[in-house]
Amino acid sequence: MIQLVELNKYFEEKHVLKNINASFLPGVANLVIGASGGGKSVMVKTMVGLEKPSSGQVLFEGQDYYNLEYEQQQKLRREIGMLFQGTALFDSLTVEQNVEFPLLMFSNMSKEERQERVNLCLSRVNLVNANKKTPAEISGGMKKRVGIARAIALNIKYLFCDEPNSGLDPLTSRVIDDLLHDITKEFGITTIINSHDMKTVKDIGEHIVFVHQGQKWWEGSKEDLSEAQKSNPELDAFVKASF
């Protein structure tokens, strides 16, 4: 389980994350929802160690990430996979080299074993005949799939996805959503998806955290969402505007 405890983040004078307490459940798809500029991306970046919080804790199985030694932090990071909004594929490498990269860096697999794992990950995201292509030669949806394949190449425990559907058509968005859901269940990983797409919430969301103006406004299961809308006008406005 990942927990945020009284998390605050300032950018100079601007208070971006305001005393956030939230939990992300293990083995399920946790959705962080909210309007653009509400602090979702900063929250996710703080959780993966890209933005240091001004105060508060990020607990991975009870261990505060920011109180760990550098080597322990690096070790924990190898249990984290991330799908970036812009995919962040290494543009000088081919598709298969991108997926192979974490294996090359952090495993002692032989070349054949690495190739086998790369093929497995690429077939898992339904990407065939693209191994030798560079990121510039493939579509946005394919890039997202390569990003997912790279994220799951190592046996990760946590998968973070920053706006996985941004820039994709509705059909491809659903394919990516289904893929994230299936991978979460198949590998038993804790997935945190940062999104403002309510269709994603409806399709694959299990545990929802609603962030509004830098604050955690509501947290609960998908089933509780419609009930929560009645007592929470901001959440209600966001959900209705999204449809």
Add this chain to the structure above:
Amino acid sequence: MNVFTEVGRYILFMRYVFKRPERGRVFWSMLVREMNLMGVDSLVVVILIATITGAVTTVQTASQLASDSGILPPSLFPMAIVGSVVGSSSVLELAPTITCLVLAGKIGANIASEIGNMRVSEQIDAYEVMGINSIGFVSLPKILGGIIVIPCLIIISNFLLIFGGLLAAKLTGIMTLDEYVTGLRSSFLPLYAKVLMVKGVVFSFIISSLACFQGYYTQGGALEVGEAGTSAVTKICVLILLFDLIIAKLLL
């Protein structure tokens, strides 16, 4: 941001550059790639610039000696002086400084833009999330590659400057080859070779490390990536000239 903050950030940056690489074999393959990119790809520009500069220096020096300055009649100057001037100025100044100023524009801008682009496209964040020391991973092969390759380019440039002068002397007939070679030999001191190598190593470190630093802290988009390249080249040129003076003062 003031100069002191910038220098402080640069020192902290360098601390991470020289941490032990995560994977030796990945590091070596990246180092070879960088050396190839910097060395082979810069060879043509170095050959052209060095040969032409050597020829121009010879022609202009000979022309100045041949003109009546009013101090001494031109007939009193032996033309071997031209070889002497070209030889010593090539080793001491033209080969290290001019070559590195040119390479600042080529290699420095290239490194800063490449790393800047990696920064704005979140590739550096991807390294960080994987638990890789991103500063060391992207910068160390470039900095070491630069320190190995650029001094080699400077040595090549030095030979070509002298060769360019010799070519100009022969083609224009302003002096005999014997005069040129005699001049070259008479002016050379072993200390000059030491100065050349010290400048080469210092300038190549400035080019590669400052370009990496500038690229790594790029923020924004395509416009800022271009600005990072320009800013890197400007700072590198100023620092090369500053250290040129310091090394000359200390070693000569």
